[in-house]
Amino acid sequence: MIKNKIAKILFIALITGTPINAQNEQNEATLDQGPVAGQFDYTIEKSSKYEEYRVVRTNWLYKLKSNVLDSLSSLETTIAEKETAIDSLKSEIKSINSNLENTQEKLDKAITQKDSIPFLGAELPKGQYNSIMWGLVLILAVGAAFLFLLFKRSHHLTGEMREKYSDLEKEYDAHRKRALEKEKTMARQHLNELNKLRGRD
Template sequence: MNKFRIILLALGLLFCNMQFAQDAAQNDEPSLDKGTIDSQFEFVYKKSGNYRADGKRYEVVRTLNLDKLRQNVRDTINAFNKNKAELKATISGNEATIASLNDKLEQTTGNLNRVTEEKDSMSFFGMLVSKSSYNLIMWTVIIVLFLMLLLFIYRYRNSNYLTQEAKVRLAELEQEYEDHRRRALEREQRISRQLQDEILKYKKSK
């Protein structure tokens, strides 16, 4: 009796494992509602029928699947265009920031040079001050201006780095977009030609 129960338990576990594996395999199957464009093209190929006539192989694609695939390709292209526009806006903003920082950098550099040239003067805003007080004020101003110069240089370099990085990303995105658009158009044209050939053949057969 115990052996019979063990056998039933083993068979039950085996059945559950087989069912789980089958469900996992079904979940991994490509579809038009998820996955990459390439996997969706594979789905269309798998779901299309085929036959041979006059020594040629033809694919019969459902119009519904073809329309869905076309819409998915358009959505992907629109997403690429949106991302491209966002990157261009980021680059424009960074370039404007760099231009502003350049102006401030030139102004700060001019002020620093002017203060350095006038540091030996004993007149401070028309008032006579002691040499020690004058030197203290001048060095304080110079240090502040120098720190501002370092800050502006840092911000300038950081903005320039971000701009260059955004330009590289934009170039990569444009290249990826062009490659993807070319592959998608080639596949869509191939499927459309096969569908058109099939329609013409069907009309001729009537």
């Protein structure tokens, strides 16, 4: 099977007169860098042309596959890290909400007490005591809002990463299908050419 593929590629390369070795050196260097979409575009642009088809070397396709899988693996790792960060933020927000509830309960009890309230061993006026407590609540509320914004941003980034992962997976599947269709078409053409040659004999 592999020998047949190699024979087909060599046959088409001989017809089109394309220097495969030079292309291989250029694409090998290009396939090692740049975005995946750019690597696909460069491979298609630099591949041999046969009528309205493009002939892509098998090792280029394997290289592209490896690059795509590496990108997918990196995205999966990033998504896992973001999800871990989100879980951590959820835990922190839950803890802060719990602290806010406790602080509110303490504040409600303080309001119902007499005007002079003992605080840290000192008697404080009710207004001053309430100011201190509300200041603490405000600080906690600001902290909770900040953590919520961080959580929202992480959630947004995670959604973007999942969307990019899905797009990349669709792009890879589409490219794989196109490559298979091209290979089948080339095989049929090659078989027709062989049948013609045999018919002349």
